[in-house]
Amino acid sequence: SNLLPPTLLPERLTSRHTAMVSPAIALAFIPFVVTLLIRYRHYFCLFYRAVLVRRVRDYLTGIPKEERAFQYILTHTIPGDPQHILETFDHWSYHCEYLSNLGPQKAKILERLIYEKSPLRVLELGTYCGYATILIAQLLPLGARLYTVEMDDRKAAVAEKVIRLAGFDDDTVSGLGFHSCPCQAAGGRGAELEA
Numbered sequence: 001s002n003l004l005p006p007t008l009l010p011e012r013l014t015s016r017h018t019a020m021v022s023p024a025i026a027l028a029f030i031p032f033v034v035t036l037l038i039r040y041r042h043y044f045c046l047f048y049r050a051v052l053v054r055r056v057r058d059y060l061t062g063i064p065k066e067e068r069a070f071q072y073i074l075t076h077t078i079p080g081d082p083q084h085i086l087e088t089f090d091h092w093s094y095h096c097e098y099l100s101n102l103g104p105q106k107a108k109i110l111e112r113l114i115y116e117k118s119p120l121r122v123l124e125l126g127t128y129c130g131y132a133t134i135l136i137a138q139l140l141p142l143g144a145r146l147y148t149v150e151m152d153d154r155k156a157a158v159a160e161k162v163i164r165l166a167g168f169d170d171d172t173v174s175g176l177g178f179h180s181c182p183c184q185a186a187g188g189r190g191a192e193l194e195a
């Protein structure tokens with residue numbers, strides 16, 4: 001009663017065509033995917049370094065990225081030399097693990113701004129590891145004050161150690177323990193630096 005040969009039965013026809021068409025569609029998408037990868041390679045690299053590598057290393061070492069950065073700074077920098085600490089931070093960020101520090105290029109803009117304005121009061125929102133804090137602190141005129149606030153306790157603890165390592169100790173840093181910053185009202189921990 002079935003006049004069609006078995007290979008041309010509708011269901012067999014459909015599955016065979018599907019099997020042939022699927023790789024063809026997938027191949028057609030390859031140039032599109034490659035174009036996306038090339039076009040947005042910086043974002044993919046950032047995602048890889050800032051998210052994937054970080055998670056793996058957090059898991060393997062059991063300590064957060066900022067603390068790992070500090071351990072590197074501690075063993076590779078000249079204590080009391082803010083500029084060398086900034087360079088060591090940059091080296092770590094570029095060659096080891098990504099950190100959301102200001103970085104050397106934006107640092108130049110900030111440096112120029114501080115030279116032009118010579119501010120006597122500076123408020124930094126978001127200390128992170130203290131990179132911009134020591135950059136600003138070393139450029140401020142004598143008698144100026146820098147207030148910095150960080151909402152994350154673990155990052156603030158790293159920043160405090162970095163600030164100390166840079167030489168902003170009891171003589172130059174007031175508000176040790178981050179108690180005297182007026183930004184406490186904002187719910188963050190703050191440090192008050194006196195140049």
Ligand SMILES: C[S@@+](CC[C@H](N)C(=O)[O-])C[C@H]1O[C@@H](n2cnc3c(N)ncnc32)[C@H](O)[C@@H]1O
Nearest residue numbers: 100101102126127128131132149150151152188
């Ligand atoms: C991009 S990082 C700052 C980088 C830093 N200024 C540097 O270059 O050294 C942003 C930081 O702001 C902090 N932050 C975000 N919102 C905040 C808030 N409302 N109060 C205090 N800190 C905040 C984050 O925890 C993070 O550490």
